[in-house]
Amino acid sequence: MSGQLSRFQSIECPVDFVPVNENITRINAAQTLLLAVIWLFTASPVIPAVLTIDFLLRAANYGRFSPLNLLSGFLVKAFSISVKPVDRAPKRFAAGVGFVFSLAILILSLFPYTLAAEVLAGILILFASLEAFVAFCAGCYVYFFLKKLSI
Numbered sequence: 001m002s003g004q005l006s007r008f009q010s011i012e013c014p015v016d017f018v019p020v021n022e023n024i025t026r027i028n029a030a031q032t033l034l035l036a037v038i039w040l041f042t043a044s045p046v047i048p049a050v051l052t053i054d055f056l057l058r059a060a061n062y063g064r065f066s067p068l069n070l071l072s073g074f075l076v077k078a079f080s081i082s083v084k085p086v087d088r089a090p091k092r093f094a095a096g097v098g099f100v101f102s103l104a105i106l107i108l109s110l111f112p113y114t115l116a117a118e119v120l121a122g123i124l125i126l127f128a129s130l131e132a133f134v135a136f137c138a139g140c141y142v143y144f145f146l147k148k149l150s151i
Contacts, residue, residue, distance in 0.1 A: 014092075015089050019087065021076065022085070023076055027072035028069060055096070055098040055102050059096040059099050
């Protein structure tokens with residue numbers, strides 16, 4: 001067990017020492033999950049387009065304009081959900097990954113590559129679920145592997 005623990009302790013996350021509310025990011029993830037599931041049933045290109053723009057805003061540090069972020073902030077205030085500060089950098093990195101996935105889903109869904117888009121949506125749903133329900137951000141792990149590959 002200690003061998004596994006030491007392996008996880010070596011994971012490095014991007015850090016910028018700017019706090020954000022983890023509860024807002026978890027609600028963002030829940031909204032992403034919901035929208036991706038709705039897209040699986042409707043195949044409306046509007047949904048991945050909205051997700052692409054939203055992820056781009058958050059990844060580019062314009063989260064104050066992100067529709068999902070604005071709704072999450074409203075819900076946190078309306079339901080008096082506590083503030084749980086975490087570093088912003090891993091969340092921004094994860095938003096960048098979400099941007100790439102959403103853009104790929106949008107592009108693939110406009111062509112006859114629907115199955116590939118559905119697979120990507122499934123992966124997006126998986127990682128959004130992990131963030132929303134168990135506060136597991138896969139961004140640190142993706143960052144770690146990209147850094148190990150010198151990307």
